[in-house]
Amino acid sequence: MDAPKALDINDLSVTLGGKRILQNITFSVDVGDFLIIIGPNGSGKTTLIKAVLGLVPSSGKISIFGKPANRVGLKGMVGYVPQKFEFDRTFPITVSEVLDIALGKELREPLKRKQRIGSVLGQVGMADYAHKKIGTLSGGQIQRVLIARAIANQPKIVFFDEPLAGVDIKGEKSFYELIRNLKEAQKLTVALISHDVTVVNLYADKVAALNRIMVAFGSPKDVLITQNMEKAYGQGFGIFKHKECLEKPQEELTQQDIERCKLFGE
Amino acid sequence: MFEFLAYPFMQRALIAGTVIGITCALIGVFVILQKMAFFANAIAHSALAGIAIGFFMGLNPMVTAVMFGIIIAVLISYLKSRSILSVDTIIGIFLPSSMALGVLIIGLLEGFRPDLISYLFGNILAVDRFYLYLSVSLGIIVMILLAVFFKKYMFITFDRELASIHGINVAAYDYLFIILLATTVIIGTRVVGIILISALIVIPAASSKNISSNFTQMVVYSVIFGFASSVLGLMSSYFLNLASGATIIMVSGAIFLITLILRPVLAK
Ligand SMILES: Nc1ncnc2c1ncn2[C@@H]1O[C@H](COP(=O)(O)OP(=O)(O)O)[C@@H](O)[C@H]1O
Numbered sequence: 001m002d003a004p005k006a007l008d009i010n011d012l013s014v015t016l017g018g019k020r021i022l023q024n025i026t027f028s029v030d031v032g033d034f035l036i037i038i039g040p041n042g043s044g045k046t047t048l049i050k051a052v053l054g055l056v057p058s059s060g061k062i063s064i065f066g067k068p069a070n071r072v073g074l075k076g077m078v079g080y081v082p083q084k085f086e087f088d089r090t091f092p093i094t095v096s097e098v099l100d101i102a103l104g105k106e107l108r109e110p111l112k113r114k115q116r117i118g119s120v121l122g123q124v125g126m127a128d129y130a131h132k133k134i135g136t137l138s139g140g141q142i143q144r145v146l147i148a149r150a151i152a153n154q155p156k157i158v159f160f161d162e163p164l165a166g167v168d169i170k171g172e173k174s175f176y177e178l179i180r181n182l183k184e185a186q187k188l189t190v191a192l193i194s195h196d197v198t199v200v201n202l203y204a205d206k207v208a209a210l211n212r213i214m215v216a217f218g219s220p221k222d223v224l225i226t227q228n229m230e231k232a233y234g235q236g237f238g239i240f241k242h243k244e245c246l247e248k249p250q251e252e253l254t255q256q257d258i259e260r261c262k263l264f265g266e
Numbered sequence: 267m268f269e270f271l272a273y274p275f276m277q278r279a280l281i282a283g284t285v286i287g288i289t290c291a292l293i294g295v296f297v298i299l300q301k302m303a304f305f306a307n308a309i310a311h312s313a314l315a316g317i318a319i320g321f322f323m324g325l326n327p328m329v330t331a332v333m334f335g336i337i338i339a340v341l342i343s344y345l346k347s348r349s350i351l352s353v354d355t356i357i358g359i360f361l362p363s364s365m366a367l368g369v370l371i372i373g374l375l376e377g378f379r380p381d382l383i384s385y386l387f388g389n390i391l392a393v394d395r396f397y398l399y400l401s402v403s404l405g406i407i408v409m410i411l412l413a414v415f416f417k418k419y420m421f422i423t424f425d426r427e428l429a430s431i432h433g434i435n436v437a438a439y440d441y442l443f444i445i446l447l448a449t450t451v452i453i454g455t456r457v458v459g460i461i462l463i464s465a466l467i468v469i470p471a472a473s474s475k476n477i478s479s480n481f482t483q484m485v486v487y488s489v490i491f492g493f494a495s496s497v498l499g500l501m502s503s504y505f506l507n508l509a510s511g512a513t514i515i516m517v518s519g520a521i522f523l524i525t526l527i528l529r530p531v532l533a534k
């Protein structure tokens with residue numbers, strides 16, 4: 001038998017409040033792959049990730065590293081940064097405590113836990129904020145903390161739901177570099193929702209274009225073609241007329257090209 | 267000035283009072299962060315029916331009250347997860363209904379009737395040995411369970427979605443929590459009464475939140491405030507000859523005011 005897939009989704013459907021949100025989604029991702037999920041607003045991207053994580057009920061089969069993806073099965077293997085992290089800003093809890101509660105039991109010694117927390121905070125440029133109350137941070141800083149929390153357990157797969165909202169360009173760049181490093185060093189599998197075609201071209205091994213159904217799935221070159229994009233985003237979706245988005249070598253892209261390559265502004 | 271410690275009734279009151287003060291303050295941290303103060307209040311009001319049932323059936327009223335309180339708490343939580351009604355609406359139905367039930371059953375009792383005022387406002391100076399053992403053992407069980415599952419409850423309180431992804435059975439821990447809360451609230455009604463018990467849960471934790479810059483501090487200060495309120499409250503009750511439930515709550519209210527004033531200095 002083949003080695004298990006990192007993520008294997010078979011005929012997944014989700015119905016919420018009597019409304020069919022996702023229908024017959026089937027795809028799989030290899031260990032170490034960088035999957036980017038694209039699709040217009042309301043196309044079910046967030047719902048897909050939530051279904052995989054067991055946060056919304058679904059039908060079909062989902063397995064992660066060969067194990068059925070129920071809560072217990074996921075223990076310690078999964079990192080997650082939600083699209084909207086809602087919490088009480090008056091909650092008296094520090095950044096370091098936020099990371100500590102999510103850190104698994106394998107790391108027993110307090111000193112080791114502290115080191116791990118310091119190291120992941122360093123990786124997202126938040127080392128100086130360990131003892132700040134999380135409620136006092138800016139939106140972008142909170143996102144960085146959540147990214148650090150998602151990788152703190154050294155998970156095998158991480159789900160990022162538009163994790164860079166409010167994060168500045170510099171933070172964005174170092175985020176993708178960080179993910180690339182983790183991918184190489186730890187064979188981390190990544191599933192990320194993004195609207196940024198440049199990012200898709202630069203980093204994705206696999207792309208899933210969603211619009212309630214799976215519009216297309218495959219390598220970026222196969223998926224990012226006009227017919228698929230029109231199926232996902234609707235007629236008159238002109239972005240892929242900018243061929244340079246797909247065909248120009250990355251280093252030749254001008255800032256203007258990059259702007260035009262964004263599917264829609266953040 | 268410590269001759270009052272020689273009286274057995276005062277010893278019982280101090281032991282039961284401090285155990286309950288500390289337990290309430292500890293669980294109160296999670297209650298206020300999960301915005302469950304009104305829920306705690308509803309459980310407290312169910313104590314009247316629970317006590318009346320005990321008298322009616324000839325059982326120990328404190329024991330039936332704890333059991334009845336747990337049933338009401340579980341029922342409210344279950345309905346909350348199953349109904350389109352908001353939790354404050356559901357509580358708004360259960361709180362007066364259970365109170366009315368209590369008044370009805372008391373009306374049915376023949377002969378000896380419980381002293382309503384002492385249940386409504388507490389009377390810890392009159393507690394018997396059985397209550398002492400019951401409250402101390404239940405209080406200690408609650409504290410041990412909260413300590414054992416401390417990080418899990420902290421995780422669930424801060425981010426229940428991620429807690430569930432990390433394999434924590436959030437629904438089961440929620441039910442355990444409300445059982446612990448109901449137990450604490452009901453045994454606490456004997457100390458400060460049905461009307462005032464939610465204050466003993468909410469005020470120390472709220473005072474602590476005013477001045478805490480991390481979660482550990484919030485827990486430690488809350489417990490200290492709960493302990494101090496019980497001890498100082500009981501002592502003032504003894505020396506000033508005032509109702510003990512009221513003095514305990516007044517002391518904790520005074521601590522709250524002080525933390526409010528100190529907040530700009532202490533909370534970073
Ligand atoms: N709990 C829910 N009940 C009913 N409809 C929902 C629920 N959650 C999401 N939806 C609907 O599902 C659709 C997809 O939402 P979502 O997955 O958030 O889209 P995306 O992340 O692609 O923008 C939206 O139309 C949204 O209104």
Ligand SMILES: [Mg+2]
Nearest residue numbers: 045046047083
């Ligand atoms: Mg979304």
